[in-house]
Amino acid sequence: MESIKKKINLRRLGTLAITLYIVFLIGPIAGLDVPAIAAAIKANPLQLVQFLIIGISNGAIIAIIALGYTMVYGIIELINFAHGDVYMIGVFTSLTVLSVTGTLDSKDPVKIILGLILALVIAVAFCAALNASIERLAYRRLRNAPRLAPLISAIGMSFIVENVGLMWAAQAWLVPSFGTTGGASQKVFPDMIGALFKATGFNGGDVNLFASTDIALRLTAKDVLVIVLAVALMIGLYLFVQRTTLGKAMRATAQNRDAAKMLGINIDWVITATFLIGGGLAGAAGLMAGLYNNTAWWFMGFRAGLQSFTAAVLGGIGNITGAMLGGFLIGLLASFSDGYLNARWTNAWVFATLVLILLFRPTGLLGEQTGQKA
Amino acid sequence: MSKRLFAVLSLLVIASVLAACGGGGATEAPATEAPATEAPMTEAPATEAGPVGTLKIVSSLPMTGSSLTQTQTIVNAMQLRLEQANYSACGGKYTLEYEAWDDASAALGKWDPAVETENANKAAADPAIVAYLGTFNSGAAKLSIPILNAAGPLVMISPANTNPGLTKADKDLPGVTDSYYPTGTRSYARVVAADDIQGKVAANFVKSLGATTVYILDDQELYGKGVADVFEATAKEIGLTVVGHEGIDPKAADYKALMTKISTSNAGGPPDAIYVGMVVDNNASQLLKDKVAIMGDNETVKFVGPDGIQTQAFIDGAGADVAEGVYASVAGVPLSELPDSGKQFVKDYEAKFGPLTEPYAVYGYEAMNVALRAIEDVCAAGGDPTDRAAINAAVFAIKDFAGALGTWSFDANGDTSLTDMTFYQVKGGKYESVGTFK
């Protein structure tokens, strides 16, 4: 027995060594040039921290979107392709609210804060409603159909929502800052946090909290806001799912729909609630992304959706903690790839990670057996 | 029963074969049966003598997607020039028709290889067409030049292509440029200077701003990478330090990590300037936003780009205060320094279409100018203006042409002799000219 175990270990080591060799051989094509990376880190170790900050902030947004994917998948085993686009609608909703309420041009800090809160509430409510109606219109009647059908319906829904975003971005009468350049081009999401700092004069009006110190780091109020908000949402969601009756009903439905039904749980309502919560999170992520990256674009949902789904799979789909972990990891991966590998290969690295995870650990990092049910 | 049916069937076969023959005949017939599906946009008033024929000019530009802001002004300018000519040529002997074709497809949201190929084929097949004004994207020109070259050749005049390889041999790709011209006769000319000039002038300009170190980014496209490569080569020649040159992913959500890397790339600090070889469609506004967020305003670290970002869409996308101080180069002189005919054009244009902010409109006007001049030259020499080869020769024969851009000539490759570059800077949310360079 001992020798067999050793043999297996040796073989595993061998596979690992060969895989590593191939990665190191081919990797430099896509920027994975180990000596160069080592040299870059050595030359400026503080930058590593900087990339960490950027990665965590971006990862927080990805994690929030990933929660929506993972919850829906946990309950009805469907990849809600339209989810990323609901997030994009969240960006446009909050931008429109900010514009209509006149917050964009305001110099009054109270008004800015009130406007932002209003934008958050409306974006969350609108996206929650949108997500739930998508479920009602496109998925509910396909619940018992072969698995291909709802998936294709979801892709269709994603296209529809994307197109709504494209049309939205063309309505300059609604949001004057869209300009006359049509719906396809990127729209600016003004830097409201920066405006708030300027209006209050806090930290000398600079959003960078390290601005007045000697440390050559950039930790902006935006980073802090995004991370704090994301962690708060995650903890809230976690408590909700663990503690409340509805949360328990959700977990029960995820484990066994029929049994849950027998216990008197209203399955339709539980599923609707899941979509409502997922959509609301996407709406919040929309506002956060708008404030953080200052861009609204009809296509941003597609890319964000793919990355978030990857994050959900990475963490173990169906697992809420896993989605958060996955989101942060994907954010870090993207940021390190941008910084140390090569920006134009980042997307390929993200997907390569997805493929590798699915190959070697289909259940994800924290996944239970749900992955195999697929 | 089936026998009877077979008889009917055979009759039908014969009928369709006959129809096919008749069809073949119809295509051979000259333009009397001109396709009625495409009628002119505006009709010319008939002159007293009455025109004896129709000359058609088409443009092929991406009219779908985000280039529309620029291409619409080009089309407007072309129409303006035709209106000034009263849609007639050769002293009223010919009626001019103009159609603005779209070479973009909704599928791609930008120029589509399949659509551009079909446009070129359509133009080649219509004997009334004597000039093809386009394209906007150099990649598209690579597809249409050989098709039109084999069709007459039908002359192609571009208001916007800047890739040097279309007219001048690329030392890395020997023989490729010649392969665009299968007949051996050059049939492609452009009224705008190529990137090898733009990149060179830009490098000198960046040096003149007092910068000594520069980081180069490009969107990896034909135009963006092309101009960035020339910039890099020139920068090294004139003693600028190129800290790095990198391609970006035009669909990324943000570039903060990339900008952080750049911010310490120059021995721990940021470079003096960043040169971006990009068009606005490829996320240029986001790049600028993140650059300003990480490295501060455009005074501290200069942000310089080619004409691809010299459009209002770029400023709108980044926000006026973020874009403040950005430099962009455009071939030619600023509108205010155009010769009188150019100034007149700007005046006429603004009277008809509103304020002119896009730099390419005047090139559209000039391209149409060249086409009309060639037609008139052929007529004046007693030639037949429906003869495509004659028109092509007349275009290439244009020397010391007093057009809206100044007085200039085409060289044997079809490149313009005008190599002026104007730099613009964003001031208060608008591009304003800061000087002209050679």
Next chain:
Amino acid sequence: MIKNIRTGLSFGIVAGLMTFLFGGWSVAVLGTLMGVGLGLGLGGRFPRKDPLKIAAAAFPSGLVAAVVLILLSLYQNSNVMDAIGKKPFAEDLALKANLLGFFGTVIFTSLLAALHGLPEKQERFYKMILLAILVVAFPFVDQATSLRWTAQIIFALIFVILGLGLNIVVGYAGLLDLGYAAFFAIGAYTTGILSSPVHSIELNFWLVIWIAAAMAAIWGLFLGAPTLPLRGDYLAIVTLGFGEIVPVLFKNLIDVTIKEPLTCWILPLFRIQTKCIILVEHEDLTLGEKGISPIGRPSLPLLELGEPMGSAYLIKLALMGLALALVVFLLVRSIRSGNKSISSLIGYGVALVGILLVFIPIPLTGVKFIDSLLGVLQPGEFESSRPVTWYFLIIGLILLSIFIISRLRDSRLGRAWMAIREDELAAAQMGIDPVKTKLAAFAMGATFSGFAGAFYAAYIRGIFPSVFDFSASIIILCVVILGGIGNINGVIVGGLVLMMADRLFLPALKDFLSLLLTHTVLPSINDPVVQMAVKDNANPILYRFLLFGLTLVIMMAVRPEGLIPNAQVRAELHAADEEKKG
């Protein structure tokens, strides 16, 4: 009866409204096509009896359709053209076109409906012949009527091949592949790299197309292998990932440097000095977004490019007749003898050769080596300005694909695919190796996209990575789903309908609407902001993704089996309904 008339009426209205967009000769072509569709649709409604009676019964609806069509078309020419500020079509030509449209509708409706009265075998046979005639005649009619639809049809046919290939993976084997455009890209790039002066390798197209197909198949195996343990949604996502990576790869492989890692840095890390081995340095493989162009085009020994003339034209016609007669003869014989396989193969082959050699215009002059034989033929290259040659090339490729795919479907492998689709576990128990079977599906599916890619690259003469992104994969999926999962005819119809709607109908509608608005509504709007808003939003191309999405969602909700379904798939998709009813 009323129902049939109503069908005729709705066909007539749709086709009539289409003439608003295209004008000119389109009424004749649309009439004929509508007649064929109407006839095919109506025929099935009658019991299989006397053809003449069926023809008579279908006649009224054909007549209604024809009358509605030409009424609308005449209205178009008299009023609509004015409204959109275009010159109306010359009257005598308009008359001819409308007459052709009228008779095309009536004759084809009755004729095709009548075919249903024949015994099933004969019906199929005559339908095939009629279809073949239409397919062959189309590009010539298109040329003669200057409609210029051939280029769009060629593009649609590229997507038909892609759909046929994807159908193997999705329809037969039941594996959802969301990155199929990657194989299209691999086929196209193989062609581009191997037949372009850019890399100084210029192989013949007829060789490259096979290499491209093989490359695509190999990559199908390569990308398929790791996904095999995954099922359903996971497979979809991983293929989507591949679909995203492959274009990025083609875009980024512009500066490839490979250094051997052991000698370059791993050993030096342990203080062992070695000489760094550099395998590849600064190699530009794909030229990135610049794209590879120009790309070599196919040539044929008996092809020339001049205009048809005089006696050569007659010889061409004679050859065309001979080839047709031969095809007919072979098909008749095969049906009579009941032994379809070999002779129908010959039939296909002859039809293909006949089409390629004979329908291409032959000049009198410029005679080369073959002149001692016929005195008219000479070798020539396919020109992109001559869509007819490309049209027949792609038709040939489609026939080849259909032939291979229908053989595969009925083979042991095909039945294994379907068994796996229905129940993988049960299939494995029956002795089917799921790994091999699935891999074969991926490889075979990819092969056809390799053909399509090679054709596309040569046809366009240039390739650019952005053509092959996610939306291309989704469009191919739409083709399969709209037409009918698992059904060859369905995929062909789906591809033609979807691509013609996308590349022909929507742009025409856009032009029509914008002209209509500029001549009617817009001048009466005073407020420039409203004017701009109306003008910008009345662009159907803006709603393109919406339409695609709606197609998918509605099809899934209403008719998940597609327009022309495969019986098995339909049964499976409606299993839930049956259970409910039962």
